[in-house]
Amino acid sequence: MRPIEKWIWLPEDKYPNNQRPKLNCIQGGKGDAYTVAAFSRRYELKKSIKSVKLRFSGDSTFRLFTEGDNGRLLVAMGPASQGGDFLYLKKPFPNYYSYVTELDAHGDLEQPFSRGELSLYAEVQMNPSTLFMFSRGHGGFMLTAEVTFENGEKTVLMTDETWKAKKLGAYCLREHFDMRNADGEECPAEVLRNIWYTEDSPLPLCVYHPVTSGDGAPLRVGAGKAETFDLPFDKIYACYLSVSAKAPGGDLSVDVRMYETDEEGEAESLYFEGDAEYLGFSLHSAGGLRLTVRNGGTLPAELTASVLASHYPTPVRAVTTTSDRDLDLVTEVCAHTLKYCRQTLHLDSPRHCEPLACTGDYYIETLMTAFTFGDMRLAEFDVRRTAEILRYQDGRMFHTTYSLIWVQMLWDTYMLTGGKSLLSDCEDALLILLERFSGYLGENGLIETPPDYMFIDWLDPDGISLHHPPKALGQTCLCLFYYGALKTAARIYRELGEDAMAAKSENDAETLKKAVIDNLYDAERGLFFEGLNTPSPEELLYEYMPQNVEKRYYRRHANILAAYFGIFDTEKCRDVLRRVWEDDSLGEVQPYFTHFWLEAIYRNGLRDEMTLPLLDKWKEPVKECSKGLAEGFYKPEPTYHFDHSHAWGGTPACALPKALSGIEILEPGYKKISLSPSLLGLDSAHVDVPTPFGMLTVDLEKGSEPRIFVPDGITM
Numbered sequence: 137m138r139p140i141e142k143w144i145w146l147p148e149d150k151y152p153n154n155q156r157p158k159l160n161c162i163q164g165g166k167g168d169a170y171t172v173a174a175f176s177r178r179y180e181l182k183k184s185i186k187s188v189k190l191r192f193s194g195d196s197t198f199r200l201f202t203e204g205d206n207g208r209l210l211v212a213m214g215p216a217s218q219g220g221d222f223l224y225l226k227k228p229f230p231n232y233y234s235y236v237t238e239l240d241a242h243g244d245l246e247q248p249f250s251r252g253e254l255s256l257y258a259e260v261q262m263n264p265s266t267l268f269m270f271s272r273g274h275g276g277f278m279l280t281a282e283v284t285f286e287n288g289e290k291t292v293l294m295t296d297e298t299w300k301a302k303k304l305g306a307y308c309l310r311e312h313f314d315m316r317n318a319d320g321e322e323c324p325a326e327v328l329r330n331i332w333y334t335e336d337s338p339l340p341l342c343v344y345h346p347v348t349s350g351d352g353a354p355l356r357v358g359a360g361k362a363e364t365f366d367l368p369f370d371k372i373y374a375c376y377l378s379v380s381a382k383a384p385g386g387d388l389s390v391d392v393r394m395y396e397t398d399e400e401g402e403a404e405s406l407y408f409e410g411d412a413e414y415l416g417f418s419l420h421s422a423g424g425l426r427l428t429v430r431n432g433g434t435l436p437a438e439l440t441a442s443v444l445a446s447h448y449p450t451p452v453r454a455v456t457t458t459s460d461r462d463l464d465l466v467t468e469v470c471a472h473t474l475k476y477c478r479q480t481l482h483l484d485s486p487r488h489c490e491p492l493a494c495t496g497d498y499y500i501e502t503l504m505t506a507f508t509f510g511d512m513r514l515a516e517f518d519v520r521r522t523a524e525i526l527r528y529q530d531g532r533m534f535h536t537t538y539s540l541i542w543v544q545m546l547w548d549t550y551m552l553t554g555g556k557s558l559l560s561d562c563e564d565a566l567l568i569l570l571e572r573f574s575g576y577l578g579e580n581g582l583i584e585t586p587p588d589y590m591f592i593d594w595l596d597p598d599g600i601s602l603h604h605p606p607k608a609l610g611q612t613c614l615c616l617f618y619y620g621a622l623k624t625a626a627r628i629y630r631e632l633g634e635d636a637m638a639a640k641s642e643n644d645a646e647t648l649k650k651a652v653i654d655n656l657y658d659a660e661r662g663l664f665f666e667g668l669n670t671p672s673p674e675e676l677l678y679e680y681m682p683q684n685v686e687k688r689y690y691r692r693h694a695n696i697l698a699a700y701f702g703i704f705d706t707e708k709c710r711d712v713l714r715r716v717w718e719d720d721s722l723g724e725v726q727p728y729f730t731h732f733w734l735e736a737i738y739r740n741g742l743r744d745e746m747t748l749p750l751l752d753k754w755k756e757p758v759k760e761c762s763k764g765l766a767e768g769f770y771k772p773e774p775t776y777h778f779d780h781s782h783a784w785g786g787t788p789a790c791a792l793p794k795a796l797s798g799i800e801i802l803e804p805g806y807k808k809i810s811l812s813p814s815l816l817g818l819d820s821a822h823v824d825v826p827t828p829f830g831m832l833t834v835d836l837e838k839g840s841e842p843r844i845f846v847p848d849g850i851t852m
Contacts, residue, residue: 139191141234141334143276144295144325146173146303151320154303157196157263157271171262172307172417175277175325177299178203178255184286185249186241192279193234193334194260196271197417200279203255204244212237212341213376213446216334218521219268219481219491222534228272231524234334237341254283254293261417265310266489268481272331301325311418314407338517340449342479347373347445349424354438357431359385367441368424372396372764372781374476374486375443377416377425381408385433392441394422396487396780397761401426408439415444419479421487421781423763448478450509454824454831456793463792465762466754470786471508473765474501477783478509482518485767485782492522495538496591497784499545500731502552504789510826512553519546519558523565531565531572535591537614539569543621547628554805554828559628566625573618574644581651583615585673588680592693593729596772604680608687611667612656612694619648620701649703656694662715663722664694692722693729700736709740717746726768727754727785734791743795748816751788793823797834808851813842 146154154171190211192200197214216233241249248255262275281293303320306313349367357363381388386409395401402420422443431437453471457464477483482498484490492498502515522542525533533539543566550558578584589610592602600609622645629638657664666689677683695716699709713736716722725733730750737746757766764780771778793799798812806827815821815836825832830847846852 139280139336140292140294141191141193141278141280141330141332142294142296143278143328143330143332144175144297144299144301145275145277145328146171146301146320147323147326150323151303154262154275156274169263170307170309171275172304173260173262173275173277173301174257174304175260175295175299175301176255176257177295179253179293181252181254181283181285181291183252183289184241185252185254186284186286188239188254188284189236189282190239190279191234191236191336192258192277193232193332194258194278195232195274195276195332196261196264196269198258198260198277199415199417201257202239202245203248203257205247206244208257209244210344211239213344214480215269216337216480217268217270218524220270221491221493221525221529223493223532224529229270229525230528231521232272232332232334233337234278235341236336254281256281259304261307263310265418268483268489268491274328274331276328276332278332278334295325297324297327299325307417311402311404311416313404313414313416315409315412316407337480339480339513342446343449344444344446346378346442347375348442352440352442354440355427355429356436356438357388357429358436359431359434362428362430365427365429365441366424367427369422369443370763371472372421372423372476373443373445374447374479374483374781375420375422375445376418377404377414377420377441378444379406379414379439379441380412381406381414381437381439382411383408383431383433383437384410385431385435385437386410387432388437388439389430389432390439390441391428393426394420394424394443395426396421396423396764399777402487419446419486419489421476421485421764421779423780445476446479447476448480448511448514450475450478450511452510452826452831454508454510454793454826456507456796456821456823458792458796458821459819462755462759463748463751463788466751466758466788467792469758469762469765470504470754470783470789473781474504474508474783474786474789476781477501478505478514481521482514484784485779487779487781492518492525493534493538494784495522495533495542495545496535496728499541499548500728500787500790501783502545502549504783504786506552507790507793507825512549515545515549516553516555516558519549519562523562526565526569531568532587536586536588537591537617540573540617540621543569543624543628547624550631551801551804552806554807556631556804559632563628563632566628570621570625570641573621580655581647582655582668583611583618585676586614587676589614589667590680594726594768594772595724595770597689597691597723598687600682600685601772602693604682606667606682607672607684608667608669609685609689609691612652612664613666613697615648615652615656616694616697616701616703619645619652619703620697622648623701652703658690661690662711663690664698664712665690666694690722692716692725692733695722696725696729696733696736699740700732702739706740709736710742713737713740713742713746724770726770727766727787730785731787731791734787734795738791738795743798744814744816747791747795748818751792754785754788793825796821796836797823797825799825806850809846810852811844813844
C-alpha cells in the first residue's frame with residue numbers, strides 16, 4: 137500500500153503559464169515556462185514535539201528547509217527522480233521517489249519543538265536543468281510530516297491548500313537570478329491530481345558543507361566600479377553556488393564562473409538590489425570561482441561567494457597506503473572524486489551530471505566504493521533503478537555495451553551485500569535484456585544487427601569515434617560483453633535455483649564463444665581483431681551507427697576483454713595479455729577501459745608482473761592536477777578539454793587494494809573469503825577493506841609475514 141501523499145502547486149488561475157515544463161528532460165523551458173515556486177507553512181501544535189518524520193518530493197527539483205531559532209536550516213536538496221536514459225526523453229519516466237528523514241528536538245530545533253512549533257519552507261524548480269533530472273509533466277511539491285509529541289501522541293500533517301504559495305520572480309532563467317523581477321502574488325496553494333505516486337528512496341540524505349576560498353572574507357566593490365576576483369579552492373567539489381550580497385545602492389551584477397582547473401568554467405549570472413542571499417539550483421563541479429562584479433549603484437557594495445558542497449554520506453573511509461607516495465596520491469585523488477560523484481544517484485561527473493544510462497561508469501564506481509566507503513546502498517539502488525529502465529524500454533539502453541555491464545554490476549553488488557532479493561527482484565529485467573540481445577545475432581552466430589556498437593572507449597583512431605564505432609571497431613567488444621553477460625546470468629540463475637535457465641545461458645555463452653573465436657580471432661597473430669569488415673544493413677544506419685569500414689583493426693580493447701572474460705584457458709589468456717602489453721601498435725586505452733585491463737591481469741594471475749606498471753599511467757595526470765581526477769589520459773581530439781571530476785577513471789582505488797590483499801569473496805556478503813597478499817614489488821603497504829562485519833586490514837612489509845585482521849563473522 138502506497139503512503140498517502142498530496143501534491144500542491146501554484147494555482148492555475150493566477151499562474152496559467154507556470155504549470156507545465158516544455159519538456160520532460162534537460163533544457164525544458166525558457167521564459168515563462170521556467171518557474172521556481174516557494175511553499176511555506178507554520179504549524180503551532182500547542183504540545184512539545186519529540187520528533188518529526190518527513191516524506192517529501194518535488195518536480196523537477198527542490199530544496200526543503202525548516203525554521204530554527206537562528207533562521208532557516210537546510211533539510212535536503214533534490215531531485216528525487218530516478219534519473220533515466222538518453223533514450224525516450226520526450227516521455228516522462230514512470231517512477232518518482234520521495235526522500236524520507238527524521239527531525240528531532242536538538243540543536244537549533246530544540247526550542248521551537250519544545251514550544252510545539254514546526255515551520256517548513258520549500259523552493260521548487262519546475263523545469264529539468266541537468267541530465268539526471270526528469271519531470272512527470274507538471275510542477276509539484278509534496279510533503280507529509282508524521283509528528284510524535286513528547287507525551288507519545290502522534291499526528292500527521294501534509295501539504296494542502298493551507299500552505300502558502302508564490303512564484304519567485306528573481307529565478308527567471310536557468311542559472312540567471314535577477315532581483316528586478318518581482319515575486320508573484322502569495323496565495324493558497326492548489327491541490328493537484330496525483331500523477332507521481334512516489335516510492336520511498338532507501339538512501340540517506342546527501343550531506344552539505346560550505347567551501348570557501350582562503351578565509352572567506354567579504355569582497356568589496358566601490359560605487360561605479362568593476363572588479364574581478366579569483367577564489368581558488370583546495371579541491372574540486374560537487375557543489376551549489378552560494379552568494380550573500382549587500383548592495384545598499386542597488387544595481388550590483390555578478391558573473392560567476394565555476395572552473396575546475398584552467399578552463400572558462402560554467403556560468404551563473406546574478407543581479408542584486410539591496411541585501412540578498414542566493415543559493416543556486418544547478419549542481420556544478422568547481423575547483424574555484426572567478427567573479428566579475430560590477431557595482432552600478434551609488435554606494436559601496438560587498439558580497440561573499442562560496443559553494444555548498446554535496447555528497448552521499450561517507451562515515452567510513454578505508455585507506456590504502458604504500459611505500460610509493462606518488463601511488464598513494466593517485467588513490468587519494470580517485471577516492472576524493474568518487475566521493476563527489478556519489479549524490480542521489482551515481483554520476484559520471486558533477487559537471488556532466490549524466491543519468492543512470494552510464495552504467496559502465498557506475499559499475500566501476502561501485503567497485504571503488506567497495507574498497508573506500510563500503511556503503512553499497514547507492515549501488516544497489518542504481519541497479520534496481522536501471523532494472524526499471526530496462527523494463528520500461530524493453531531492454532534497450534542508449535549505450536548498448538553498458539546495458540550488458542549492468543548484469544555484472546547486478547552480480548557483483550549481490551556478492552558485496554549478500555542481499556539475494558536484489559537478484560530475484562531484477563530477474564525479469566535480466567530476461568528482457570538477454571532476449572533483446574539474442575535477436576541481434578546473425579547466421580554467423582555473432583551480434584550483427586544491434587542498434588549500435590557503443591560505448592567502447594573515449595578515443596578517435598583514424599578519426600573514427602570509439603564512442604559509437606562502426607562494426608570493424610566495435611563488434612568484437614560487444615560480442616564479448618554479451619558473452620560475459622550470459623556467463624554472469626548463468627551464475628545468477630544458478631544462485632536463484634533455476635537450473636534450466638542457468639543451463640540455457642551457459643549453452644548460449646558457449647555457442648557465442650565458438651562464433652567469436654571462429655570469426656574474430658587471428659590464430660597466426662594470436663590476437664582478436666575488433667570486428668568484421670562486412671557492411672552494416674542500410675536500414676540500421678543512423679547518427680550512432682556509422683557504415684562499416686574496410687580496414688581490419690587490431691587493438692588492445694577486444695583482447696583485454698577476451699582475457700577479462702576468460703574466453704580461453706588461463707595460460708592462453710596470459711599470452712594474449714602479454715601481447716597486449718608489449719605491442720604498442722595496438723593503440724591507446726583510456727582510464728575507463730584500463731579498469732578491464734587491470735581486472736584481466738588480476739583474474740589471470742599476472743598481478744605481480746603488471747599491476748604497478750599499469751597504475752603508473754595515473755601518476756603524471758594526478759601530479760598535474762591533484763584537486764580532482766582527469767577524465768582521460770589522451771585527448772580524443774586536440775581541442776577537447778577533460779573535466780577533472782570523472783570517477784570512471786578511478787580504478788586504482790579498487791585495483792590496488794584488491795591486488796595487494798588478493799581478496800576473493802567466496803560467499804555473498806563477505807561471509808567467506810580468501811586472501812593471498814602480495815607486495816607487488818613495493819617495500820610496504822597497508823590495506824583497509826570495509827566489510828559488513830567491520831574493517832578488514834592487511835599490513836605488508838618486505839621480508840616479514842603479512843599481518844592480517846579479519847572481523848568476526850567472516851570465515852576464510
